[in-house]
Amino acid sequence: MPYSDYKCFQLSFDDGIAFVSINHPPINLLDEVLSPEFDRLARELEVDDSVRVVILQSALPEFFIAHSGLGRVGAASKTVSHTRSFRLTQMIGERLRNMPKVTIAKIEGRARGGGSEIALAADMCFAAIGKAIFSQPEAAIGLVPGGGSTQRLPRLVGRGRALEVLLGCNDFPAELAERYGYINRALPANELSTFVEALARRIASFPAHAIAHVKAAVDAGAFGSLAEGLLIEAHESDLSVASEVTQARVREVMAAGAETYDSELEMDFLSKLGRASTDGLKLRTNT
DSSP: OTTOSOSSEEEEEETTEEEEEEOOTTTTOBSTTHHHHHHHHHHHHHTOTTOSEEEEEESSTTEEEOOBOSHHHHHSOSSOOSSOOOOHHHHHHHHHHHSSSEEEEEESSEEETHHHHHHHHSSEEEEEETTOEEEOOHHHHTOOOOSSHHHHHHHHHOHHHHHHHHHHOOOEEHHHHHHHTSSSEEEEHHHHHHHHHHHHHHHHTSOHHHHHHHHHHHHHHHOTTHHHHHHHHHHHHHHHHTOHHHHHHHHHHHHTTTTSHHHHHHOGGGGGOOOOOOTTOOOOOOO
16 A cells, blocks of 8 residues: 555645655654655655645644754764765655655754755745744764755855855754745745645646656756765765764764754754864865
8 A cells, every 4th residue: 555654754645736744753853763764755756646746844843854863973884985875865855856746845843954955855945934944053063964955055055155054053044044045935934834735736737747847957957967966975974974073072962962852942052062173183185
């Protein structure tokens, strides 16, 4: 039976629209439970000819997706392979981008780290004013984002603003995210669902082949070198994970309350981190 045995998603379908609600309390952590389910669901949606538009949303009011789970950092091998390979979050994002139907992220809570990267990978993103928050906080912990943001953000907002997001590690409210081009639009919270559903129903009423061909044509021009860039991002992220400095900072943020509901609301624990050590750090230079 299609769309069966999902623990982290609530699904409904209407007139060619798949409403996908993420429900993995307490914070929709993109962890070893949610990630493989997300990948499986994306694969099912990709080949479902009855679906023309996918709306990604959250069943939790404060969180879209908090971020990727940090537990895998401590468990990662300190030896990094020279063979580059895609990360699972990258592959989920690419499936959302490449499937021959429209994917829309509707954000009413926090979309940080991997959650922000899922939103960036969707074809369109709309967010609630006063409720939605976007951020890429990985660098504060010593990590390189590994879910697509280093490649997607510069294409959307430009190099300077992308570096501000990726290295500043600050929260961006919906209005500022819209101004930067991070998302399509910021809308009043009480108008968001009505707007997104009206747009989805309009698109779903159009011929499926036209939707697929328009996406393919746009992507050919906008993302010609994205796959190569994603491989580079994944490798740089692997290198950051293997760093002893990163490992220590991950332990520090976990002890300070990371991945708990109250601490993740404002992520104040990032401002309490000590200055990162540079002992033994070797920086590469381009020659």
